[in-house]
Amino acid sequence: MNIKRIIAVVNKERKEIVRDKLFFSLAFILPVMLMILFGYGLSFDVENIPFAIIDRDHTNLSRDYAYHFISSRYFDFKGYSPDERELDPLLAENRLRAFIIIPEHFQKDIMHNRQASIQTIIDGTYPSRADITRGYVSAINNAFSMELLCGYLSRLKGIPVEQARAILQPVRLEVRFLYNQSVKSIWSVAPKLLMAILLMTPPFLTALGVVREKESGSILNIYASTLSRSEFLIGKLMPYVAISVFNGFVLFLMARFLYGAPFKGDLLFFAMVTVLYVICTTGIGLVVSTFARTQIAAIIVTSILTIVPAALYSGVLIPISSLSKGAQIEAHLMPAMYYTNIVLGSFLKGTGITVLWMDVVVLAVYAFILFTTGYLLFTKRPRT
């Protein structure tokens, strides 16, 4: 291996990239733009759920009950309606996500110490949204139910309401949200976006860079030159790794200062692992480039191989432990999951190499395998 020749390839590639102004600027704009859009657009908080109420009782108690929902910040009250048949189409047209039916004799039942049933109809098209909506409805119902019970018990036994409450609610659950005290989605999402974007962009840049030479035929110059395979690959990939490492740094600053995500870990450790991860994802691009002949194929293969796993199997949307068995295997095969552990550890949990060393090892092995595969598959004597 000859350093001088590598530098020559690096220079050639650098000039080519810099001279293509659109490509060069997009290589830097793309990650930043994705970070901004996803950061603000990927809020998982479910709030202002549009809903309606059918009040068949029209009493003070039913209005009081309805008010619990109307005043909640999780719900956006769209009005009372007399009839279910009027609301069903609204649900189908996405104007409502839920409605609540207060039955006839609601007040009478409660006054006569009977159970009253409340029906909630929820749009289940988006399953996770339906789950959260149901959770909110239950919380309000339980609180209202508890008020009724406490009132009843205090009347029955002639004790103050407070004492009745202590009897019926002897245990309180104190929830502590770890790693993200205020449960603001954006905090926990921002570090993971760093992972997802660094999985999506480097393979793209790399695969296109190599396949472009194949398609335009300029690779023949390389085949005919004295450059060895490894010299060519190292020189060729270096500028792309450099661009992506720089992007990683910018994304880190954005996560830290634009989104205010806390960074509790060791900066040096994190920086080094990030470089390793970028090398890994660049390697994915390298492998794709060895068997894609056209750039269209390279674009499509990389986007399918990286975007889907970045979203689904990396732990961004769902923790790995909640995945099904098959998907878990899939997740373990992707480098994203290991880097996610490191990102979350470094940002939110403040853990370091002592806990995360295994993930680092896996990433290193991953990079090694990808580059070996790329090296073996790349040949200066192509079969045609």
Next chain:
Amino acid sequence: MMKLFDDHTVLLRGYVWCRQISVLTHKELFQLFRDTLLLFFVFYAFTGNIYLAGSGISLQLNKAATVVHDDDNSLASRELMHRFRPPYFHLHGEIANTKEGIRLLDLGEEMILLDIPPRFQESMLKGELTGVQMQVDTTNSVLGTLAAGYGEQIVGRFGLDSGLARMGLSPESLNAVPNLREEHRILFNPNQDNSWFMTITELLNMITLFAIMLPAAAMAREKEKGTIEQLLVSPLTPFQIMISKVLATMIVILVGTMLSLFGVLQFIFHVPMRGSLPLLFAVTVLYIFTTTGIGLFIATITRNLAQVGLLTLMIFAPMVFLSGAWTPPEALIWWIRLLMKLSPLHYFLDVGLGILLKGGGLMALWEPILGMTIIGGVVFTFGLWRFRRQFD
């Protein structure tokens, strides 16, 4: 006589014009089919990829890994912890101290740590207020919120049951005291089958990806290789060159869509098809047609495929994330909501889910269809205008 002759030429011209387009479309299809790797991945995108998206992906709380630190070791504490059971929770056992639990949470091996204090049962029997601590890993905030919600329900119910028991009332006696009973009805997807939603959104994403990329890439390739010069000196208009690329794209995507819809969605995941399939295909054709406008626009400002790749990603990724599939529009800040209104995929998703799951027809869905048509129309006209102008 003269008049008839004129009519004839018009007819002939029309025929030649259509023939030219059909020949060009053939050429585009040939080019696509000769790239086997590309073809394989188009196939994969509409089958294997959608299968993966539909299987085992869920944003619901599913057997959240739970450990307990029980300082009381009483009947009550054991009863409480065993109420944390599937489908929402999965009890992995007890641990000796809280620190060990926090370590497991740090490692990401467990999601929830339940901490039951000493004298838990005793305080309950005495009627003193006691607290149970629940530490939740909220690195995924949806699941964190859900876990807290379910946890509160379980503990509330446990407290109520034991309170009633001490008052000499059985849990069944709730029928005879004033309280609420809840009934939830989940419409359109009663079993909360996540694969329905996932496969439909993934299919629509793939349609979008190819509708943008294929025409843009085909155009950029002609430019890169210089074959565009041949087309320009031929008796073809820019409109014909463009429309044939759009048609080829349309054919490939429609075949993929059918494969996916019947082969994967219906056959494997049993996604219901409650609405009219002709309407769905009509809307899909309209959507592909208008979305290729974005591809044509990309084609006009790029010179090589590398640029096409980056620009496609830059437009496609935000479209997917802003489609409303992952985030309800109501919860977002206004400028993102505005951007969502501009994404044709947002409307297409409403229509697709509306037809398949909700069984909606033209009457119920005219609004998103109209929105899609207007935005798509503007995009397509703009793409066409730019495309023509670059040849002047």
